[in-house]
Amino acid sequence: MEKKIGHYSLILIFILALTSCQPKEKAIAYGQDQCQHCRMMIVEKQYGSELVSKKGKVYTFDSIECLIDYLQTDNIDENEIALSLVTSFNQPEALRSVKDSYYLHSLKLPSPMGMFLTAFESEEAAMAAKEKFGGKVMNWDNLLKEYSSLK
Template sequence: MLLNFKADSYPHWGAIALVLAIGLSVLAWWQEGKSSGAASKAPNWKQAYSLTAWWLLLLVGASGCSPQPRPIQYGKDACAFCQMTIVDQRYGTELVSKTGKVYTFDSIECLVQYLQQGKLPKEEVYQSLLTDFNQPGQLIEAGGSYVLFSPDLPSPMGMYLTAFADPAEARTFLEEHPGKLFDWQALQRQFDSLAQEVRSSKIN
């Protein structure tokens, strides 16, 4: 799935809880006034509005805290794994943690090694993103991507890994640039053997 960084609004449990809290707070205020004999007096709407405004501020704050990716700032962002400045817009990758922190990488291989070394535990990963080679700068969901391993297509850190959003485009590139095609899960399982293959080819 291509990511255009357009924010869609969906009801999160935290937001629902806050809406309920607003209603319950106003109801409690009304019941308190009623039970204290204040029912015959004019309601203190100023107090009610202040209370509601307070909860609405909390609601807005909570709704803005859901984890989201961000565009990689090429030429400025540094790779979280190798610390090199990210330059090639065909290969940038990204991790988003469940706390909303964004980690940027200059290649697929750096992202995979970052996960392998437990620098961000997999249970804390909210989203993994790769770049579609045919749409430079366009992040895609790693889980729906296709990764080509081909010595004809050198990636920034030398692992020859290139991502595609469209399986047909990935197969076309495979025909033109012989190698191996993986989905995201298979790539992670085969990564060490691919790394060994790359090392062996460079030695020979």
């Protein structure tokens, strides 16, 4: 019986070790965390974003444009990124994948770094905001393609 318990204990330790090494998001500490790119304090909850490396290192940003600018530098290897996350304008308490979000470029919604980019949790939410504020709705891939022309 003791050998079975020892065997199960080893399996449990192995499973715990595997799950504890998984990269995971960390809630942004608004008013405390600094943007990795521009070094400004992150204060606006509707615009925070985050990268998590495969080793679990978390990089926080005060805006979508700082996240993209950081991705376009040589500061981080894209192959080392486990998670790329943004907060939604309508649901700022939750981080969500950049690929699952939609983005509105509207001159009536100023973002912290002045590029007027705002993330939304769905295409429908982004289209509703477009009806109210005007602008252009994009998915992540389109945003990356058009980013330099938005500057």
